[in-house]
Amino acid sequence: MKLFLSYSLSPTDYQVASLLARQAQNKGIIVESSQHQPFVAVNSLEVTRQAISTSDFVIAIVSLDSQFAIHVQQELKVAASLNRPCLALVERGGYPIQQIPGVQYVEFSRYDIGPALAHISDILEMKKNQGILNKWVLGGALALFALYLISRSGDK
């Protein structure tokens, strides 16, 4: 299983991406993720496209006050064009992410995370009814875990 993690996080949430990737890697999942810095003499989006094309699932996370939401949007477009199963967690009130057909969006508020959890539960239920739950189990699990980590971001 290979996961592509697309993210734009505020500084207080930086550890969410690393903890999520680490947890997935501990379970034998290969994780590749966004690279926001420009590469010298290399088209980074093409490298990203290659990474997404070989991924089994794409998770995107956009939190408030983050800088790279537009990059995430580009990566979501790539994922949708490649028909990758894709779940995007978008924090309410942030950058207005344009909805792309084929991408499953979940809006969340870190102070009231329940509705987002229920939404992910509903998505898994829908995928189960469509007979494709297997493809979505790990993606759904990692999305739930991401929301857990975000809800714990301010903990000391």
Place this chain on the structure above:
Amino acid sequence: MANTSLNLSALNDEEFEDLIDAIFRARMLRQELEQPVSVESFQLSVVSVSRSGRGTDEGLDLLVTTLVRDCIAPREIRWLIQCKHKAVSGRAVSPSDFANDFSFIEIVKHHDANSYLLACSTRPSTKLQSRLDKLTKDNQDRQFIIWDAARVCEEVLRHEELVKRFFPREYQRQRDVVDGGRVRDWMLQYKEAISPDACDALSQIIAIDKADTAEMGGQK
């Protein structure tokens, strides 16, 4: 300063240099030449890291060589890296923090480098950022880049061993956060929202007692 979970102000000057050094050593190239181009292979593109000795550094703290590849040929970039640690004062790094006769281009040439990276534990002043941006724009074959505190922290957080070595309290906090018991308590808090399938899914990546997920399942 960026409000991240890492407290850079707890480090002294030498420790901050150690941290920047360690970031690049964690990205040392291993066997990637034999692997297909991937995001991961770009993350591990450092070929060598050398450190200047103590005392006058002539604008050099680290010299890092990275490997860049395209479909024609691989080539090396020698990055001259300078560290500016102002996290204790929280002050932005400005041109006045460099020697009066400091010329970024000259110092890069002097050390036979191709590009320059300023790693700072706060942020650059607008004037300094503009100056380095202009140098990059005017010098097609060289880049003049700044990593601010947020970028430094993001790099550190990619490597668990660095968090453990330089920020042991944050490392312990992160360990506690991902503890299965805490995740279970959180799931119990939201048991009305999380379906049995979602509970089962989460238990595949977090070590949660099966009896606990059974207790939560069916609540929706």
